[in-house]
Amino acid sequence: MKPELHESAKPMLYWLDQHRTWMEDRLLELVSINSGSHNPVGIDRVGEYFAALFADRLEAAVDKFSLDPWQRIDMQGQMVEQALGSLWRIRKRPDAPIQVLLSGHLDTVFGAESGFQKSTYQDKNTLNGPGAADMKGGILVMLSALEALEQHPDHYNVGWTVLLNPDEEVGSPGSAGWFAREAPRHHLGMLYEPALPDGSLAGSRKGSGNFTLSIGGRSAHAGRNPEEGRNAISAAAHAITLLERINGAREGLTLNTGIIAGGTTTNQVPDSCVVKFNVRIRDPEDADWCLTQLENIQLTINQTEGFNASLHGSFGRMPKVLDDAHIKLYSLLKACGQHLQLDLNWHPTGGCCDGNNLSSHGLPNIDTLGVRGGLIHSPGEFICLDSLTERAKLSTLLLIALAHDGLPDSLAKREVQR
Numbered sequence: 394m395k396p397e398l399h400e401s402a403k404p405m406l407y408w409l410d411q412h413r414t415w416m417e418d419r420l421l422e423l424v425s426i427n428s429g430s431h432n433p434v435g436i437d438r439v440g441e442y443f444a445a446l447f448a449d450r451l452e453a454a455v456d457k458f459s460l461d462p463w464q465r466i467d468m469q470g471q472m473v474e475q476a477l478g479s480l481w482r483i484r485k486r487p488d489a490p491i492q493v494l495l496s497g498h499l500d501t502v503f504g505a506e507s508g509f510q511k512s513t514y515q516d517k518n519t520l521n522g523p524g525a526a527d528m529k530g531g532i533l534v535m536l537s538a539l540e541a542l543e544q545h546p547d548h549y550n551v552g553w554t555v556l557l558n559p560d561e562e563v564g565s566p567g568s569a570g571w572f573a574r575e576a577p578r579h580h581l582g583m584l585y586e587p588a589l590p591d592g593s594l595a596g597s598r599k600g601s602g603n604f605t606l607s608i609g610g611r612s613a614h615a616g617r618n619p620e621e622g623r624n625a626i627s628a629a630a631h632a633i634t635l636l637e638r639i640n641g642a643r644e645g646l647t648l649n650t651g652i653i654a655g656g657t658t659t660n661q662v663p664d665s666c667v668v669k670f671n672v673r674i675r676d677p678e679d680a681d682w683c684l685t686q687l688e689n690i691q692l693t694i695n696q697t698e699g700f701n702a703s704l705h706g707s708f709g710r711m712p713k714v715l716d717d718a719h720i721k722l723y724s725l726l727k728a729c730g731q732h733l734q735l736d737l738n739w740h741p742t743g744g745c746c747d748g749n750n751l752s753s754h755g756l757p758n759i760d761t762l763g764v765r766g767g768l769i770h771s772p773g774e775f776i777c778l779d780s781l782t783e784r785a786k787l788s789t790l791l792l793i794a795l796a797h798d799g800l801p802d803s804l805a806k807r808e809v810q811r
């Protein structure tokens with residue numbers, strides 16, 4: 394970043410310093426609204442809160458879309474539908490030369506029934522609260538960075554789309570199609586998952602698939618005629634030992650059997666058992682290999698007299714691999730961070746997010762531009778409040794660098810649908 398550019402950004406950085414209390418006050422209100430992934434009413438309240446802020450403060454076009462229900466297999470092996478909250482799209486300057494897709498999720502992992510609903514100050518700079526870091530604080534960072542960009546004289550070079558989705562914490566089953574459609578219309582993506590407490594970012598990410606193996610057997614009395622029964626739990630146990638062999642069979646591949654349910658009473662041979670498991674892969678090519686192994690296990694059960702097995706699920710998120718375009722983008726962000734005395738680094742992670750979705754549709758992105766925080770997905774979740782302005786400044790400098798200097802080469806080559 395050239396010195397004169399940093400000079401031109403100074404009024405925006407100063408404005409963000411003054412903006413800290415406003416952000417903190419909004420965060421306290423947002424954290425008090427439950428928006429667990431299974432609470433579409435609460436998610437829509439949070440969505441409306443943010444939509445009003447984006448509409449008023451950024452004069453952008455705001456649209457609300459309902460999503461198809463999420464279909465999944467329950468622990469009885471039945472297909473059930475789960476209502477999802479709404480998705481919001483906010484757009485400004487779709488004809489500008491550079492198009493940036495920004496995204497954040499409205500949902501948290503804490504449902505309406507969770508005991509974790511309120512925020513508490515642990516000290517002046519540390520707020521504990523559901524979704525404070527993941528990612529209500531992050532969406533406030535995004536909003537504030539866009540507000541700062543709009544104050545810069547070069548802002549007209551950058552057009553942007555914001556997607557606020559309601560289902561990231563359950564794998565984005567309803568919003569995945571939106572990422573697929575929007576990715577080709579943009580040059581790069583900026584997502585607001587929390588950074589680590591030391592400020593470092595996620596680099597490459599593993600892919601993830603959630604699967605359900607539903608096994609049917611035959612019930613019988615455990616004492617009178619057990620030989621006529623076909624024990625679905627025993628078959629599931631056998632299947633699990635086969636699944637465990639996939640674990641580690643390829644570099645970076647892990648499989649976790651997470652939930653199992655079957656049977657009703659001890660004196661009956663159980664006729665059904667449902668097993669849910671998660672698979673993580675580092676190499677995109679391992680997805681097909683893994684699916685073949687799973688189908689073989691299903692076949693093994695089906696070839697045993699009296700049993701039937703069905704397999705549901707897919708790799709909803711493919712690995713995020715850092716190609717040249719990603720490295721250029723991360724390097725540009727690192728240069729921006731140096732102007733804020735931040736020494737930014739990034740590390741591979743087994744976790745995934747919507748950044749996986751965007752990169753699998755060819756859109757280079759940085760997905761941990763949100764606040765610094767930790768213990769996410771636990772009642773200990775906290776945000777470091779000084780990172781609200783720190784990270785808003787970081788995104789602002791990145792947006793201003795793009796607006797002033799244009800895209801790095803490998804990103805400029807990208808053909809963008811208009």
Ligand SMILES: [Zn+2]
Nearest residue numbers: 498527528586
């Ligand atoms: Zn998150």
